[in-house]
Amino acid sequence: MNEDDCFPLLLSGRERSGIDVTIRTAASRAEVADILDRYALSEADFVAGFPDLAKAVQELPDESPLPSDARLPTRMKNPGILGRPPDEPTTGAR
Template identity: 50%
Template sequence: MDEQDCGDFLVSSRELDAFELMIRTARSKVEVAEILHVHDLSEDGFARHFPYLAKDVRDLPDDDSPCT
């Protein structure tokens, strides 16, 4: 993916790599939402620009609560 396609919030491949790592290591959809907020990226923009990551996020639990 061309860095220009990612919008203004990611300006270098280093920032893109860090963003992808944060998303991939997130433990819940709430955590992903916080990451998107920090990067000023809507859920629709995330799904459009990062469909491969959005697919993985679908399988995350809604919150960080431990299963009991």
């Protein structure tokens, strides 16, 4: 067995924990692919080193879902206190 055959096993406990936590918080397989790239971990090494986590990743959607406010017009993403955009003038005096 050469070093390439046991790559996932050569990771420290801290590295393995970091990879595990980061992947468990991913919302899509696309995010997992980015995480694997960040850690320079191939898909084959990921499956060999984290078989249970690899099974969980298969259940993730391909792409991340849009945030709930992503469909709102830009002006309404951050409504002011009264529910209108902060740049909209108030009318009338008290």
